[in-house]
Amino acid sequence: MRSAQITIKDIAKELGISVSTVSRALKDHPDISTDTKNKVQELAKRLNYKPNAIALSLRKSKTNIIGIVIPQIVHHFFSSVISGIEEVAFDKGYNVIICQTNESFEREVSSVQTLISSRVDGIIISMTKETNDFEHFRNIERSNIPMIFFDRTCPDIETDKVIVDDYKAAFEAVEYLIKSGCKRLCHFAGPENLTISKKRLLGFKDALKKHNLPVNDEYIIKCDTFKKGKKAVRKLIEAKNLPDAIFAVNDMTALGALIEIKKHNIKIPQEISIMGFTNGLISKISDPPLSTVEQNGYEMGYKTAQILLERIDGNIHDETKTVFIPTKLILRKTTL
């Protein structure tokens, strides 16, 4: 596809001007005269010139490597996303290299640097819980490497994003709990700097409000790992303040809660309902099996890679887009 594409060089040659003049004309640079700008832009339009080809022509050669920067590969969701990415990438002749940040901002920064210096053709990112500074992502932009975010996206970087509708998914899950008769609902919430956490929390609150249930701050607990889920339940039991439903920000946290609740011989779901988020393997094999939200990690990875490869190949050149992957409520045995 690329070889047939019009490049900035073709335009320069056709008009008998320099490549850098064409480049600046296309960017509406103030140094270039209106007359030249018009000529360049008209020809670009007539030849069906696609702006992405700039980045491509500036880069010396392709490595056919896609880089992924991901928080934790042990999580079923993330490894499903990677499988989806690899399916598309390998099919198109790309290799995939993965950098695990282990939720460390510092590792994320050095992973991005590693991928840039390895001259990957494109970068796929899901941010750490700690990331509040985005300069390393701007380095990717400056290196003209196409980049795309999935799940944990960066609000300050204008690029393609593939996500689920976390607000809607959380709202539906919580509304199901309410309709099944739960009245004292608790949310085990993710870290505040992640958009996904904020949206799931908002979905939780809005579902309570819609059904005239009080939003109790005591029942919004920051807690997003297996261990923390166990500990939070232990505290609630000690305080004799166990809710009748827990909506956890992810399956692992729900599972920690489940294990601790079972240990105290409290009946699931008769005395307390538990709802996770992810639908990882673990939710199918827990006892009782966990009700959860299917997040479709594989589809998310598949779509993410498709968009990235289209950007790399210069086949899409429109504004950045945000794609939503559908979710689905999965009802098993931890809810009524």
Added chain:
Amino acid sequence: MRSAQITIKDIAKELGISVSTVSRALKDHPDISTDTKNKVQELAKRLNYKPNAIALSLRKSKTNIIGIVIPQIVHHFFSSVISGIEEVAFDKGYNVIICQTNESFEREVSSVQTLISSRVDGIIISMTKETNDFEHFRNIERSNIPMIFFDRTCPDIETDKVIVDDYKAAFEAVEYLIKSGCKRLCHFAGPENLTISKKRLLGFKDALKKHNLPVNDEYIIKCDTFKKGKKAVRKLIEAKNLPDAIFAVNDMTALGALIEIKKHNIKIPQEISIMGFTNGLISKISDPPLSTVEQNGYEMGYKTAQILLERIDGNIHDETKTVFIPTKLILRKTTL
């Protein structure tokens, strides 16, 4: 450490001969006179010159990247190994990039090529189930990139290896089952081309022999995934031929068996014992929790990275070594 090391250049300068002459003299090249060889080798010895420095001086620059080629990151064992590797690597200022082969030989070959062309400083490998041709590993040797295997090692490549004593671990696990009263023992075995599968199978057989129990070919079933574990149990139940113990080559297979057995209301461990191998998170949270062999993935990764970094830094220059990581039998509720 490296800056203080004697290089091939120092020897060349000292003797007033070319670097390539020194290099060839050290390799006992036939073009070099015995006299020159003796001079070079004596000086090399006197200056405590370490051969690994050759590779380092020949390479233009360090990338400070370690590459890992691994079958499946979703497995708790492999992700634990990666965590151990990363702990050491990050501490020493290295970045880590991971290539997942998904048990495909083809992907393994292209992953190795990707890492070589990314000019990584060292490569850590655990082979796919399919790998029977080792030419891609020889490419690593030819590129002078230090390489080390863990768990699924390559018998034909002379390099460092970090493993567990699979034979002994399997023998002990099976002997425990026998001593607990099991008489009809079945092994869910891994693929034959992997050394670890062969050794675990041999440990199984030898434990039976030691205790005068028959080795029944019907009870050695090739089956090494969650799905295959379920299917194998279904078949055994249909044939009314369920054993009184299953020793599975890994936890996921054991778990597939466990889930299927529970579905048929057969009591674990009263009617059938189940023993896994790995001690992944999943074995702790299954119901009943799984007896298994702790494989110490984290320690394995830690040790692997330590050895590799020592090779990269030229701090070890002796023969290749094989390091054994200790295992431990973990008894939970699926055994008597």
